[in-house]
Amino acid sequence: MAITEQSLNWDYDGPIMEVTGLEKHFPQSTGIIHQLIGGETSHVKAVDGVDMAIESGETMGLVGESGCGKSTLGEVLIGLQEPTGGSIKFLGTELDSMSDSQRKEFRRNVQMIFQDPYESLNPRFSVEQWIREPLEVHDMDNQDERIYEALERAELTPPENYIGEHPHELSGGERQRVSIARALVLEPKFIVADEPVSMLDVSVRASILNLLRDLVDDLDMGALYISHDLSLIRQMCDRTSVMYLGKVVERGPTEQLIKGPKHPYARALLDAVPVPNPDHNISEPQLEGEPPDPVELPEGCNFRPRCPFAAEECFEEPGLDAFQTADGEHAAACWRVETVDNM
Amino acid sequence: MTLLEVNDLHVTYAGDPDVEAVRGVSFTLEEGETLGIVGESGCGKTTLAQAIMGALPDNGRITGGEIIFDGQDITHLSNRERREIRWERMSMISQSAMNSLDPVYRVKDQIKEAIQEHRDVSDAKSYERARELMELVGLDPDRVEDYPHQLSGGMRQRVIIAMSLALDPDLIIADEPTTALDVIIQEQILYRIKELQRELGNSMVMVTHDISVVAETCDSMVVMYGGELMESGNVDEIFNNAHHPYTLGLQNAFPSVEGEKRDLTSIPGSPPDLSEPLEGCPFASRCPFAAPECEETVPVQEPVDGHRVRCHEPVPFEQIRDRSGEDETWLSQNKV
Ligand SMILES: Nc1ncnc2c1ncn2[C@@H]1O[C@H](COP(=O)(O)OP(=O)(O)OP(=O)(O)O)[C@@H](O)[C@H]1O
Ligand SMILES: Nc1ncnc2c1ncn2[C@@H]1O[C@H](COP(=O)(O)OP(=O)(O)OP(=O)(O)O)[C@@H](O)[C@H]1O
Ligand SMILES: [Mg+2]
């Protein structure tokens, strides 16, 4: 790609995607009476101060319960939603300070793969039309060639067997491959995959996961992989961030996090994953209830009200403290890591 | 004591063309036990569950075999006779039931209706029972006043479970009871279901595509493919000593957080079209071990008492087990 004055800095050697203090607060619709008496609008703090850096060629896992802010974070990263605070840098350039042409370049280079291969495809479009659409939006040349190449990358081969098909003529696995082909056709440098295999049959999951992993490697993309299931994250991700009520509470190399989670929330998420081993009987859950709506958050540590290990010190908010290990940096936002470790 | 016995059951959906969704499935379920039914999408799990429950869609018909419940042949009961058994003696938690609660009625009225449809019970008694059931499934009894939209997905699913327990049935059929939920809520709900089963002593059929859920919650299991039973037996036996290439394929395709990380295999190809009659093994076209005889017949083997495998075992089983863990085995088109 020719480097012109306005182009993004493709020689940048820092993280491809970097966010600091990222916030996405949704104003909560309150009653009219409340507004009339001049009550303050409360906010749903879906993303509440996230720092994260993802390198090219790296897949970052994002795990947490339903409603903890995973999809919102993913959508803010690729510009589908405007953040309400903090900064996003792509290739070292602040999103806010990008020129129009840089913004366009950014949009072409970030893409999303959604959970539901049934809902995310337009039923009236053929595979070809569906994959061509983003090329037209971005006014790209050599469209036919690009469509064929994307289908081949998504392992829908030979492409001529697929271009004329409509969604109802495809299996679930094939549909998700079409979504992947559409996301890839612009040759993005960063993708967000939001639960991309949870609707698929077990027999095809592995092939889609392997495909995504190979693509990240071969195309040297950065990726954020979202799931509530650590067993899937384990297959895909180099590093993993654990999210609770809009905040990252633990982050580390995936294998290390799975073998030795530090935060009580990460422990609970891991413990809840069923394992294909009959010697394991379902055990008493470590966590009760569900996370509260992130509107009025508790004082101190967010997780305190549900935490089995909460103590006096937890009324103060813990930082995401890093400890260096042989395999890289592992960090947890919990005062009680050592106590719990020794239990 | 055997509570449920299914013998060579066939179910067909009328249409253009007809679909034979269940093709000769047999198993038994003992009192107090949980049986898992696993298999991929479209293999006939829900159809089998609905046939047992007597709740097939209008175009569905039992076209062969029998269902014996507590010693009684219930295969061809009239609708009225069926209704007596349904809900009172067996109940069903249906797939995506949590979205089937009526949005305009409060939870208490929906539970009340479930009770009063079958029993002559006063409103006050039903209300008491509704609160009791809420507590049983781990919900705040005051939430009987809520409308469904005021509850999270996990809470709605608990309400559905509460309703299935309303009349103390002997058998509960749960069709993917936690599929749409996150792992934390899934664990809470499955744990609750198992606790209740220990307290109440009911039997259960658990339909799921997740073999980990079967491993953690079931005593015995049936692996289905293309409307047919491929392998069945005690859960320990099937996990430690699976013989069928399809069962082994599923096991190797499943990720785990336990032990060392390993590469997952996938099973290329797609399931057979159930509107076509089929000779031989339905899995043959995807099976890397298939031999010519597999296209013709499917013998039943019994490696251990109670462990049934419908397979020719075209190559020695030990080889099937070793090679099914390698991705190349599944990717190679060359049949043995
Ligand atoms: N447009 C919106 N307006 C108001 N609140 C929202 C909006 N989008 C999301 N939220 C709220 O933000 C929080 C985070 O939602 P989000 O969808 O990001 O969670 P998630 O982790 O992706 O959950 P799931 O696993 O169920 O997909 C939730 O409380 C949700 O209700
Ligand atoms: N009412 C119906 N009329 C015609 N065919 C049907 C009907 N219901 C289901 N089928 C077909 O019967 C077969 C078995 O469907 P069934 O729902 O029992 O599968 P399943 O194993 O429960 O799948 P899933 O895991 O997706 O829930 C499928 O081919 C399906 O398309
Ligand atoms: Mg989401």
Ligand SMILES: [Mg+2]
């Ligand atoms: Mg089903």
